[in-house]
Amino acid sequence: MGRPMADKDRMEHAWFALCDVDQLGGQAIYHTELHGNELVVWRAEDGAVNVWENRCPHRGVRLSLGHHRGEALQCQYHGWQFNSGSGACRFVPAHPDAAAPPVAVKTWPVEVRYGFVWTCLAPFGEAPPFTPIEELETDAAFNAPSEGQHVRLRTVAIDAPSETVQHALAGYCFDHAHFDPWQSTECVAFDVAPNAVMIEQLDDAAHRVVFVVQPARVGRTYLHGVALGPVALTERLTVQWHHQQRLNALRDALEQQSEHLQPLSRDGVADRQPLSVPPTSPPVQPVILQRSLSKPVSASGSQGDKNSSAGHDAADRAFDVHLSRSRRTIKVAAGVTVLQSLRNHGIEVPSSCEQGVCGTCRTRVIEGTPLHRDDFLTAQERAAGDCMMVCVSRAATETLTLDL
Numbered sequence: 001m002g003r004p005m006a007d008k009d010r011m012e013h014a015w016f017a018l019c020d021v022d023q024l025g026g027q028a029i030y031h032t033e034l035h036g037n038e039l040v041v042w043r044a045e046d047g048a049v050n051v052w053e054n055r056c057p058h059r060g061v062r063l064s065l066g067h068h069r070g071e072a073l074q075c076q077y078h079g080w081q082f083n084s085g086s087g088a089c090r091f092v093p094a095h096p097d098a099a100a101p102p103v104a105v106k107t108w109p110v111e112v113r114y115g116f117v118w119t120c121l122a123p124f125g126e127a128p129p130f131t132p133i134e135e136l137e138t139d140a141a142f143n144a145p146s147e148g149q150h151v152r153l154r155t156v157a158i159d160a161p162s163e164t165v166q167h168a169l170a171g172y173c174f175d176h177a178h179f180d181p182w183q184s185t186e187c188v189a190f191d192v193a194p195n196a197v198m199i200e201q202l203d204d205a206a207h208r209v210v211f212v213v214q215p216a217r218v219g220r221t222y223l224h225g226v227a228l229g230p231v232a233l234t235e236r237l238t239v240q241w242h243h244q245q246r247l248n249a250l251r252d253a254l255e256q257q258s259e260h261l262q263p264l265s266r267d268g269v270a271d272r273q274p275l276s277v278p279p280t281s282p283p284v285q286p287v288i289l290q291r292s293l294s295k296p297v298s299a300s301g302s303q304g305d306k307n308s309s310a311g312h313d314a315a316d317r318a319f320d321v322h323l324s325r326s327r328r329t330i331k332v333a334a335g336v337t338v339l340q341s342l343r344n345h346g347i348e349v350p351s352s353c354e355q356g357v358c359g360t361c362r363t364r365v366i367e368g369t370p371l372h373r374d375d376f377l378t379a380q381e382r383a384a385g386d387c388m389m390v391c392v393s394r395a396a397t398e399t400l401t402l403d404l
């Protein structure tokens, strides 16, 4: 049964953030989802940002697996190239002297605002104008970005519906004095719907965190975050660590409590149910600001680690990876990712975010148990254990056999 028209209209008339624009540097090709649509986001050499359906119109292969060609994306399968902007095919390698066929990738409207790439599900020409978010328009940190005014947080994936996440955030209020370096004792959150952005304000008003909700697919929501406020260069790691902890605590609480929270009503003023977010562990040195930051392992092994039984040691130890197709075995050293180890041996696996968020490097596991460290797979997919994100995930067993 289809979604009720009123909800469909509402979705098509809202703009949603997809990723931090800084993630598009270095010819990155970013793979993400919005309301069940697989999208590829990339920036051409002239600076134009593109949001496209992640599917080659020729044979349907994901364009996020392809190659950045400056002003075009090239599909990995048959090499068809598609122009930035229009998405029109410009070149077919099998017929180099013939005119390109009149086909184009499906494109989506794009706005780059407040450090994020936004899109709207309405087709070109029918998309409503981007509705500025007053709270952000007046914020100097976004209007004149500078090193000392904001700190990006790592996007987290939440196994809960976006309406539930938005509702829960609107009621978000907790005492985080236990780990607040500024000794703030109170924070509140309020929504700025329909753009689905939530702002949290500390009682000292020195720092705020903007949460941006991205409805990915059924039961899966991405939550982006930016901490705003004056930040000395020497404080950046501490500030980032502190707010990332909060974001991770929110994710864990939302996943645990989503079944008991009601979806947000259309007017956004449903009875608010405060989200119970327990204080996280006291601050330690920001040495944990590494790739594993979003999944810190607490003493109990429960904080953010969806494969916690394997523990921190297993996350960092060396192991072997057998490659079933090439019949090779490579060693993955402690502290080195599987993706990097493969590269070191001349084996390329498509990748994009390299933070376990976008799903591009998903690789089939034939034997062994992966130690999942990503934010892309659902709980069910993790439990199945037949695939992994090689950019961040490791092995819980002595060896892994991958379909490579």
Ligand code: FES
Pocket (backbone or CB within 6 Å): 350, 351, 352, 353, 354, 355, 356, 357, 358, 359, 360, 361, 362, 374, 376, 389, 390, 391, 392
């Ligand atoms: S490259 Fe994005 S999940 Fe691995």
